[in-house]
Amino acid sequence: MPVFHTYAPEETQNLGRLLALRLRPGDIVALYGELGAGKTCLVQGICQQLGTGDPITSPTFTLVQEYRSEGWPIYHLDLYRMKRLEELYEIGYEEYLFGEGICLIEWADRMEPLLPEEVWRVHLRHGEAPRERIISISPPPDRSW
Numbered sequence: 001m002p003v004f005h006t007y008a009p010e011e012t013q014n015l016g017r018l019l020a021l022r023l024r025p026g027d028i029v030a031l032y033g034e035l036g037a038g039k040t041c042l043v044q045g046i047c048q049q050l051g052t053g054d055p056i057t058s059p060t061f062t063l064v065q066e067y068r069s070e071g072w073p074i075y076h077l078d079l080y081r082m083k084r085l086e087e088l089y090e091i092g093y094e095e096y097l098f099g100e101g102i103c104l105i106e107w108a109d110r111m112e113p114l115l116p117e118e119v120w121r122v123h124l125r126h127g128e129a130p131r132e133r134i135i136s137i138s139p140p141p142d143r144s145w
Contacts, residue, residue, distance in 0.1 A: 002145045004135045005127060012038040012124075012133055016045020019120070019137065022145070023050075025072045025100050030108030030115055033124035035080075038133045039106045042122065046104060047074060058106065063091055073101035079110040088114065117141060 006012045019042070023029070029046070031039040044056040051070035058078045067074040075096040082088070088111055096103050097116070108115065118140040127134045139145055 001136050001138045004137070006038070006133045006135065007129060007131050009038070009041045009131075012041040012135070013045035013048065015135060016042040016047075017049040018045075019122070020046040020049035022139070022143070023102050023120075025102065026098075027120060027140075028097055028103045028115065028118070029105065029120040029122060031104065031106050031122050031124065032109055034126070037124040037126060038135070039124055042124065042135070043076060043104050043106065046102075047076075050074060050102070063087065064096060069102075073099070075099070075101055075103045077103065077105045079105065079107040082107075082110055085111065085113070 004015055006015060031042065033039055040058045047054070047056045047067060052067040052074060054067050056076070061081070063077060063079065063082065065076045067076065077096065093114065105111065120140060121138040123136045125134050126132070137145060
């Protein structure tokens with residue numbers, strides 16, 4: 001599992017761009033990390049690389065935002081404010097996870113029991129330097145970095 005260190009939001013976005021080059025329709029990217037660890041910055045880089053053309057913000061109050069890339073939809077879920085796992089059933093989470101697009105999930109630990117094994121797992125944490133982020137990326141079992 002590769003581990004990266006970034007020292008500015010732009011560097012975290014650049015790592016997201018690199019990850020996006022490895023993604024294909026149907027992929028799920030589960031993002032784990034505390035508040036301010038860089039999950040949304042990474043998502044911004046992924047979406048920029050995939051050509052959404054939309055400003056990417058955290059969909060904290062709606063649970064999911066849908067973007068159109070140059071080839072397929074991107075579903076951006078932010079589960080920070082989710083109180084019950086049942087909320088995912090109410091929004092039809094299966095359509096996002098198992099659809100034709102790419103699904104990016106912030107606070108993925110809140111839906112861990114519903115995630116399939118074939119998921120990109122990205123763990124972000126604060127480093128020792130003021131803006132340092134330590135990011136580890138685990139590809140699905142059948143893929144490599």
